Amino acid sequence: MRLIAIVVTAVGLGLAGFGAMKTSEYISVTKAREQAALKRIVPTVEVFVANKPLPFGHVLTPDDVVAISWPKAAVPESAFIDKALLFPEGARGQRTVIRQMEKFEPLLASKVTEPGEDAGLNTRLGRGMRAFTFKVDASTGISGFLRAGDRVDIYWTGSASGISDSVQGEITKLIESGISVAAVDSSTNSDSIGASRTVTVEATPQQVARLAQAQVTGRLALSLVGIADDTEAAAIDVDKRGLLGIVTQEAAPAEAAKVCTIKTRKGGEVVEIPIPCTN
Structure with a gap:
């Protein structure tokens, strides 16, 4: 019995030592891994x-x-x-x-x-809208009052000769109403005020075509629209006669020339023969 007890005790001590060694190895490996992970953080x-x-x-x-x-x-x-x-x-x-x-x-x-x-200007344009720039001066560009964000009416003045027989000389016509100003000169800042040299407006492609044609065939002038004005301008065109209030009168038709005749009988027929009038 003593021999068995000694053997069991020896085996137990051996297993305990082996377990302690493995535990120490595991702790060492774990610490090494943790240190490596800390280095990678x-x-x-x-x-x-x-x-x-x-x-x-x-x-x-x-x-x-x-x-x-x-x-x-x-x-x-x-x-x-x-x-x-x-x-x-x-x-x-x-x-x-x-x-x-x-x-x-x-x-x-x-x-x-x-x-x-x-x-930038392109961030201000609405869907389907385009920017169009044209030259103005101190008088046509509402000098000192125009700024980005304003609305303007655009008038065209030019000659209608060869286009309309009823208009003589130059005519001024409202071609666009309530157009939004996108920039004045090169500034899109709504706080900038000054004597503008160019004005850029926001318009549809059709309006751009009309403004381009108007720019090369005549002169453009701007009229500032009030900030609270929601009315729509009627069609406007004025020529020199309309400006001066001259009403064109139609010429009276010429009186038909008087014709004198005499009647005479030829056989069984009555014939009218023209003769010079004495009265």
């Missing part, structure tokens, strides 16, 4: 990205962005990591996307405007 920082595709001309709002963790060593230059810088408090306007962005693409300063900065 990269410091991160929150970067604001688009949470959906953002097209060119889109006005950026806080609902369009989300903050995600980004490797600190790989943050793109000019990326926004502070929401207060992306949407500054008290800014005069919103940012506009000037380069198309895909979902989860970082927002960069080069891809959006400054708060309130104009993104």
